[in-house]
Amino acid sequence: MQTLRDIRTFRPDVFKEPRGFIQPTFAQQNVVLEIGAGVGLHALTFARENPEKQIFAIERTAEKFQKFQCSHLSDSSPNLTPIHADAIPWVVHALPPESLQQVFILYPNPEPKNPAQRWFNMPFMQFLVSRMQPNATLTLASNIVEYLDEAERQLIHVWQLPYVRSNVTTERRTHFEIKYMARGEACGNIIVTKPEGYETPFDTYFRNAQ
Numbered sequence: 001m002q003t004l005r006d007i008r009t010f011r012p013d014v015f016k017e018p019r020g021f022i023q024p025t026f027a028q029q030n031v032v033l034e035i036g037a038g039v040g041l042h043a044l045t046f047a048r049e050n051p052e053k054q055i056f057a058i059e060r061t062a063e064k065f066q067k068f069q070c071s072h073l074s075d076s077s078p079n080l081t082p083i084h085a086d087a088i089p090w091v092v093h094a095l096p097p098e099s100l101q102q103v104f105i106l107y108p109n110p111e112p113k114n115p116a117q118r119w120f121n122m123p124f125m126q127f128l129v130s131r132m133q134p135n136a137t138l139t140l141a142s143n144i145v146e147y148l149d150e151a152e153r154q155l156i157h158v159w160q161l162p163y164v165r166s167n168v169t170t171e172r173r174t175h176f177e178i179k180y181m182a183r184g185e186a187c188g189n190i191i192v193t194k195p196e197g198y199e200t201p202f203d204t205y206f207r208n209a210q
């Protein structure tokens, strides 16, 4: 069982700006981030249904991002910014501390051969939490019970963050979720809340501070 002492400290300073990086401006407080947005179904729907929120949705794979961008061009929600980048350097360079109200990581790659690359096992997790406002939430969804079990263990023993785990019942948020639900596979959500007063080593760190 890991504890915080077993996780190496994240080094934001080693990450270069993503290619073509543009520092986003934040129109308001309701800033939402989706990591691994795929072809963007959830981001597009969320943006349409929540016009008062500003959503940044990041996808690393070029082919998926192109489909996402095409759908966005025809839909053109002004409160959605699709980003083609690796989420880690983008978050390091773009986001000030306590800037996010909500984070979504929906059906992440299970990384069967590389558990250290699963989001809740990565040192980056602590940096990501430092970008969340107090009481902000992070929603993780997966169809892999062991992935969610492991994420729960990390939340309890490493990150010491409160969460609620539930089954996906009526949601059909992403193409992966639609596929798994159609096959009758059980899918689950973990919703993590950042408590007031939660501290990380990155609480005052902002790479692009003026």
Ligand SMILES: C[S@@+](CC[C@H](N)C(=O)[O-])C[C@H]1O[C@@H](n2cnc3c(N)ncnc32)[C@H](O)[C@@H]1O
Pocket: 035, 036, 037, 038, 039, 058, 059, 060, 061, 064, 085, 086, 087, 088, 105, 106, 107, 108, 109, 174, 175, 176, 177
């Ligand atoms: C299994 S797919 C799920 C896509 C979508 N969320 C869905 O449920 O349909 C996981 C996605 O995360 C993206 N991804 C993985 N690591 C990433 C990273 N570091 N930054 C941005 N995207 C990433 C992959 O390219 C892939 O499209």
